[in-house]
Amino acid sequence: MSGCSIAVVGATGAVGRVFLRILEERRFPADRIRLCGRRSVGTALTVNDRRIIVEEVTPELFDDVDFVFISATTEVSRQIGPLAARKGALVIDDSSAFRMDADVPLVVPEVNADDLCGHRGIVSIPNCSTTPLAMFLNPLNRLNPVRRVIVDTYQSVSGTGAAAVDEMMSQSRNVLDGLPVEPDVYPHRIAFNALPHVDDFGVNGYSTEEMKMARETRKILHEPDLAISATCVRIPVAVGHSEAVHVELTRPMSPEEVRDALAASPGVTVVDDPQGAVYPMPIHAEGKDDVFVGRIRRDLSHPNGITAWLVSDNLRKGAGLNAIQIAEEVLSRGLLKTPGRRTQL
Ligand SMILES: NC(=O)c1ccc[n+]([C@@H]2O[C@H](COP(=O)([O-])OP(=O)(O)OC[C@H]3O[C@@H](n4cnc5c(N)ncnc54)[C@H](OP(=O)(O)O)[C@@H]3O)[C@@H](O)[C@H]2O)c1
Structure with missing residues (x-):
């Protein structure tokens, strides 16, 4: 062969x-x-x-x-x-x-x-934030069509490339040593900070990354009318993108049903025992292939709502x-x- x-x-x-x-x-x-x-x-x-x-x-x-x-x-x-x-x-x-x-x-x-x-x-x-979102939404959408998604990301610096990882590391050392910091890859210091700014902003106030998440998810799921609003934030983590997702379904769905649907879905691992401090985190997702999902709960603000937390290695599955x-x-x-x-x- x-x-x-x-x-x-x-x-x-x-x-x-x-x-x-x-x-x-x-x-x-x-x-x-x-x-x-x-x-x-x-x-x-x-x-x-x-x-x-x-x-x-x-x-x-x-x-x-x-x-x-x-x-x-x-x-x-x-x-x-x-x-x-x-x-x-x-x-x-x-x-x-x-x-x-x-x-x-x-x-x-x-x-x-x-x-x-x-x-x-x-x-x-x-996009590396779209892929885990699509993998999370797909099994739910098949059982109970998704009507609206609100997603907030916590994206690692490796999503910007190798130079951004170096910048975060060197800035972190400088901050700890009390030395000045010169931002280069990002418009502001990334060390010990959070930037609600991933890619350029458009006239509608959303960033290109946020619009990519909406458009790409619709294309992958074949759901051209799916309502999605994203806020993308860069955080000082080296590898692993996290997302807080709020989903409105067509009918109510219990967290147990959601867990079962996700657990049966290829490439998704449910990690969900908040009482035991068990939930997905970038330090555990780094180097792994799956999209990890936890904090699955009813969204108290909507009868058909589910809220969850996703983490995946942006350089691997992303x-x-x-x-x-x-x-x-x-x-x-x-x-x-x-x-x-x-x-x-
Ligand atoms: N990082 C992520 O999580 C992620 C996820 C999904 C998609 N992407 C996409 O993947 C691509 C690469 O991202 P990255 O994070 O790996 O960036 P990166 O760390 O900055 O690496 C860029 C790579 O592109 C090469 N390159 C640049 N200009 C080139 C040219 N003119 N001809 C040939 N090679 C050239 C560089 O080669 P030299 O080192 O030799 O200069 C380097 O190997 C981007 O399009 C990005 O949007 C990234």
Whole structure:
């Protein structure tokens, strides 16, 4: 059995490095791996015990590649995504460049893997706050349609990339040492602070991140009219996004029914014993694949309301893992755009 050929653009970033670890963990069948970056061109990374030199992105790179995983910037995705797709590769893109395009599936495999069937060479993964929300809402929506969602996020700095993690760490040291702090990645100090500011603000007062959560969730769930209001907040946590979610359902649902529905849902783990101080936290979710849900309770402000707390590793389920799961699903369903050019698995 021989594997496929992949290119990873953004291999040295926060997502790229985790992606490569997951590739190894899941024994993804890639026997030819090309790694691309910008500043790190010429350095070496080890994948599956092989030393691979990071190279520049060139159009020729895509001539004989089955999958192109892009975790770089939206501009890079826009420049190379369509080109790689035209050359016959399947592009799995982490950026927001194509997520809302009508001909690009936006996929969380546990929720809408069937959407992959209509792909035309590019598949997007959702924003790292959208994915856990969709995984939480989907099993409830199937049993008892969701009418309205209010969600407040507590997002880690790795969601912004590797430079933001460095900034939080160095600022924290400076604050503790009584030294001055110069914000760079964020508009204000992130150490020992909370910023209700994730991405740019639009004229309606919502940030782009908040609007992404609403639009992407509707697309993934195939619920174009679902009412969603999000407030996204950046907090000084390295890895793991948390969300407080308030859901209005069509009919009342008990917390026990919600727990049962979530516990039966792939990729979701219920962690819910508040009396015993047991609930999901970023320090436990980091490095794990599942979306963790706890604090499940009736929303006292609405007869059909449920409130819960979600945590997931934004670099894994929010990015790298979701991308690899999509590729696995594509292989198992025989959905490569030009399957003839790679050896049969
Ligand atoms: N972080 C998350 O939780 C998360 C979740 C979902 C989606 N995403 C998306 O994933 C993408 C990457 O995010 P990240 O957090 O990993 O960012 P990051 O830590 O800043 O890493 C960016 C990566 O992109 C590479 N890169 C930048 N410009 C490039 C170019 N012109 N050509 C080739 N490579 C280039 C960098 O290479 P060098 O190091 O060599 O310069 C680096 O490997 C973004 O689109 C982001 O929106 C991130």
